Amino acid sequence: MTIASEHNSRPETHAAQLGRGALGALSVVEFGEGTAAAYTAKLLADFGADVVKVERPQGDPTRRRGPFPDGKPDPDASGLFMYLNANKRGVVLDVEAGEGAEALDRLLKSVDIFVTDVAPNVLRAAGCDPEALRRRHPRLIVATLSPFGRGGPWSDWRGDELIAYAASGMAYGTPGIPDAAEDLDGEPPLHPSCFASETIAGASAAVAVMTAVTGRRHTGEGCHLDLSFQAASAAVQIRDLMPASYGSAVYNRLLNPTSIGRMPNFYLSCQDGYVTIAAPMDIHWNRLAEAMGNPEWARSADFATEPARARNWIELRERLATWAMGCTRAQLQSIGERYGLMMFPFHSIRQMAESDHARDRASLVDFSVGNRPAQMPGAPFKMAATPWSLRRPAPRFSPEDDAGIAPIGEVA
Amino acid sequence: MSTSPKPLPLEGIRVLDFGQFVAIPFCTLWLGQLGAEIISIESSSRLTARGAPPFEEGQEGNRNASGYFNSLYATKKSLTLDLATQEGKRIVHELVAVCDVVVENFATGVIEKLGFGYDVLARINPGIVMISNGAFGRTGPMKDGRGLHSTVNLFSGVADVTGYVDSGPRIMGSVLPDPLSGIYAAFAILAALEHRTHTGLGQYVDVAMYEAMLTLIPEAVIDLTMNGVEPRRVGNRDRQKAPHGIYPAAGEDRWLALSIADDQSWQAFCNVVGRTDLASDARFANAPARLKNVEALDAEVASCTSAHDLYEMVVQLQTAGVMAGPVLRSDELLDNPQLDARGMVVSIDHPVANRHRHLGLPWTMDSLGTRSTRAPLLGEHSREIIIGLLGRTEAEYEQMERDRILTWLPLRAGTPPGPPAAFRNRRGLHGLSIHHHGTGRARHRNGDVE
Numbered sequence: 071m072t073i074a075s076e077h078n079s080r081p082e083t084h085a086a087q088l089g090r091g092a093l094g095a096l097s098v099v100e101f102g103e104g105t106a107a108a109y110t111a112k113l114l115a116d117f118g119a120d121v122v123k124v125e126r127p128q129g130d131p132t133r134r135r136g137p138f139p140d141g142k143p144d145p146d147a148s149g150l151f152m153y154l155n156a157n158k159r160g161v162v163l164d165v166e167a168g169e170g171a172e173a174l175d176r177l178l179k180s181v182d183i184f185v186t187d188v189a190p191n192v193l194r195a196a197g198c199d200p201e202a203l204r205r206r207h208p209r210l211i212v213a214t215l216s217p218f219g220r221g222g223p224w225s226d227w228r229g230d231e232l233i234a235y236a237a238s239g240m241a242y243g244t245p246g247i248p249d250a251a252e253d254l255d256g257e258p259p260l261h262p263s264c265f266a267s268e269t270i271a272g273a274s275a276a277v278a279v280m281t282a283v284t285g286r287r288h289t290g291e292g293c294h295l296d297l298s299f300q301a302a303s304a305a306v307q308i309r310d311l312m313p314a315s316y317g318s319a320v321y322n323r324l325l326n327p328t329s330i331g332r333m334p335n336f337y338l339s340c341q342d343g344y345v346t347i348a349a350p351m352d353i354h355w356n357r358l359a360e361a362m363g364n365p366e367w368a369r370s371a372d373f374a375t376e377p378a379r380a381r382n383w384i385e386l387r388e389r390l391a392t393w394a395m396g397c398t399r400a401q402l403q404s405i406g407e408r409y410g411l412m413m414f415p416f417h418s419i420r421q422m423a424e425s426d427h428a429r430d431r432a433s434l435v436d437f438s439v440g441n442r443p444a445q446m447p448g449a450p451f452k453m454a455a456t457p458w459s460l461r462r463p464a465p466r467f468s469p470e471d472d473a474g475i476a477p478i479g480e481v482a
Numbered sequence: 483m484s485t486s487p488k489p490l491p492l493e494g495i496r497v498l499d500f501g502q503f504v505a506i507p508f509c510t511l512w513l514g515q516l517g518a519e520i521i522s523i524e525s526s527s528r529l530t531a532r533g534a535p536p537f538e539e540g541q542e543g544n545r546n547a548s549g550y551f552n553s554l555y556a557t558k559k560s561l562t563l564d565l566a567t568q569e570g571k572r573i574v575h576e577l578v579a580v581c582d583v584v585v586e587n588f589a590t591g592v593i594e595k596l597g598f599g600y601d602v603l604a605r606i607n608p609g610i611v612m613i614s615n616g617a618f619g620r621t622g623p624m625k626d627g628r629g630l631h632s633t634v635n636l637f638s639g640v641a642d643v644t645g646y647v648d649s650g651p652r653i654m655g656s657v658l659p660d661p662l663s664g665i666y667a668a669f670a671i672l673a674a675l676e677h678r679t680h681t682g683l684g685q686y687v688d689v690a691m692y693e694a695m696l697t698l699i700p701e702a703v704i705d706l707t708m709n710g711v712e713p714r715r716v717g718n719r720d721r722q723k724a725p726h727g728i729y730p731a732a733g734e735d736r737w738l739a740l741s742i743a744d745d746q747s748w749q750a751f752c753n754v755v756g757r758t759d760l761a762s763d764a765r766f767a768n769a770p771a772r773l774k775n776v777e778a779l780d781a782e783v784a785s786c787t788s789a790h791d792l793y794e795m796v797v798q799l800q801t802a803g804v805m806a807g808p809v810l811r812s813d814e815l816l817d818n819p820q821l822d823a824r825g826m827v828v829s830i831d832h833p834v835a836n837r838h839r840h841l842g843l844p845w846t847m848d849s850l851g852t853r854s855t856r857a858p859l860l861g862e863h864s865r866e867i868i869i870g871l872l873g874r875t876e877a878e879y880e881q882m883e884r885d886r887i888l889t890w891l892p893l894r895a896g897t898p899p900g901p902p903a904a905f906r907n908r909r910g911l912h913g914l915s916i917h918h919h920g921t922g923r924a925r926h927r928n929g930d931v932e
Contacts, residue, residue, distance in 0.1 A: 137705035229807060232718070237818075242811045245655070260717070264701060277669045284492060323735070451613075
């Protein structure tokens with residue numbers, strides 16, 4: 071069986087392609103092992119592209135990560151894998167062997183885009199160095215993702231989500247404004263328990279890929295896009311970089327008011343949770359004082375003006391913390407609404423998922439993990455004319471296929 | 483300042499930009515660097531960025547010298563326009579006819595009240611792609627809610643997986659919801675334009691910042707909805723790797739990121755830090771044992787790393803094949819040798835603000851180019867756009883100037899330059915701006931066209 075001919079033997083009408091979504095005319099091969107490249111291809115697939123995911127015989131490591139139904143490992147019931155790879159077709163190829171490499175190359179001959187985050191030595195063994203691919207398939211758009219990127223003194227460094235997040239400046243900045251570390255030693259730079267850096271990299275690479283699709287109309291040729299997790303997470307820190315570029319105050323983990331603007335803008339505990347309170351200008355401060363029942367101190371010389379509040383921000387934080395501890399989340403949110411103040415409570419994932427707002431917008435969508443119903447994040451934006459849809463579940467894993475090649479389209 | 487000789491991929495795409503704060507300006511900054519023509523509409527009431535710090539010393543309040551503006555508005559064009567006037571609205575409608583994309587992140591309902599809702603714009607130009615971006619999106623019971631990045635962090639659930647071991651939720655750094663939703667807006671624009679090339683039709687896209695943040699936490703969302711398992715905050719630990727964390731290095735506030743999944747890397751780590759006793763410690767002999775004894779493990783690792791210079795240790799660990807890296811401060815990124823070697827650190831000359839360094843796009847391209855030209859002076863391109871692009875006459879242009887339609891109206895005397903936009907109360911700003919122009923909300927009916 072030759073995959074490429076199978077791919078070509080099912081010509082679709084233009085209408086059928088566009089029926090899948092905005093990107094229905096695009097075809098993609100993804101060779102991803104983790105979140106970053108899989109997420110790039112997910113965005114393309116979710117909006118209609120025909121994506122074939124290539125896995126090595128040992129399978130994408132994400133199949134071993136879960137979360138699994140009741141925590142029982144099953145390569146066909148990893149929640150993260152099912153989320154990242156829905157709407158894709160799948161094939162297992164031993165790309166480091168001759169036959170698998172040839173099959174991969176036949177696939178690449180007929181598609182627009184190749185996205186990968188596997189290690190360069192594996193790509194090389196598969197005959198898929200970006201330079202070689204560009205020579206063999208001049209119209210192919212090749213996107214390579216890695217922790218530090220190709221080229222440069224750190225390009226051979228080993229890395230992952232955590233290492234890239236740390237080297238991008240994001241870890242140092244977390245907890246972030248209006249929160250802050252309370253103790254430089256006891257509260258180290260913090261990484262959230264999720265694939266933040268890889269997801270940002272994957273989303274950025276999706277922009278890069280669509281840029282190259284657009285650019286190909288000018289040049290008639292493909293492009294090698296090379297993106298690093300470090301760079302993608304550094305790019306989103308544009309606001310934090312400005313003081314460094316302009317030689318003014320440097321961001322300080324202990325909430326240095328000279329680097330963060332006007333006060334109060336705090337993250338505080340309240341009776342039953344946490345809340346942000348921002349009242350940066352006099353007009354807001356006056357409203358907040360009113361909301362607090364006009365305590366004497368709020369109108370005192372120490373706190374009445376913006377400069378005074380900035381000067382006395384530590385004391386201000388304590389006073390506000392004491393007040394907030396006397397209120398519940400709901401009370402504070404309602405006060406915020408009543409007084410036109412920016413006060414918002416922390417929502418747990420459960421509270422967010424069960425909120426009327428998230429339900430009304432279908433922010434989470436139903437899918438199955440194994441045979442278990444679950445919900446996953448839906449599309450990050452809503453296209454009115456070409457909406458997101460779940461067309462097929464993620465490909466199953468078929469390592470027992472003796473040819474090492476699972477038929478494409480095996481999953482209905 | 484540079485424009486590479488390679489073709490710019492988005493050359494020929496024209497974007498009408500009502501963006502403010504960070505989200506949409508970040509989106510159009512990327513599109514502009516890739517060659518799209520970005521026409522930024524500026525009016526005093528919407529002018530949040532030009533007053534925001536940082537400024538070079540002595541230039542505080544100079545509206546052409548804001549580091550905030552000059553970073554976020556590089557490559558763009560500036561058209562000053564009083565949107566409250568009929569002629570100002572007519573100019574916008576004429577621009578929509580010759581643009582491909584319109585982007586906005588006002589509060590819900592404001593763009594319709596201005597007379598620029600999607601229904602109106604699509605009648606002028608059926609191919610137009612319109613993006614709205616907001617904290618909670620344009621539909622749903624909370625659609626009118628305003629949100630700073632912290633609000634979005636707290637609502638999205640991302641704060642639920644961010645925090646030290648068994649302690650309270652914390653907020654991620656770097657106003658992430660803004661640029662992340664900006665990245666998704668850029669992708670949505672390019673996807674909608676791809677669709678347009680096949681159908682000729684544009685469309686409306688609704689970007690909610692909290693939904694952008696939700697894409698960071700699929701594991702936690704799935705575990706909760708599938709197994710009923712609430713997230714437990716675990717600091718920097720991972721459920722499969724140990725040690726996995728951020729540990730002190732020698733010196734004040736210097737930190738090492740370390741991620742070890744396999745036993746070979748653990749042995750290599752112990753050798754590099756000179757602790758062969760740990761290498762043979764049964765509590766840490768294999769990955770399951772290290773995960774089981776993670777408290778003791780983290781304490782031992784921290785005691786090792788705190789004795790070593792950060793960069794020397796990183797290089798030795800990497801040489802030994804261990805995943806390790808420095809925790810960088812944001813101010814260190816501009817001097818980072820890796821980002822610099824990849825061409826991401828760009829210097830931009832500015833006639834008022836002088837030369838400053840910025841971070842460019844996070845990817846390289848072999849056959850396509852990018853540009854990093856400076857941000858515009860206030861109203862720098864008004865004449866070029868009104869006469870050159872829209873074909874108005876010189877006489878009409880001068881009349882518009884006399885009628886103060888193209889004139890940036892200074893803020894009321896005594897109003898100080900604002901704080902960074904991310905800290906502003908958006909409700910207050912919008913209330914102020916609409917009042918300032920004397921355009922009561924009731925005067926703008928949804929879908930109002932002249």
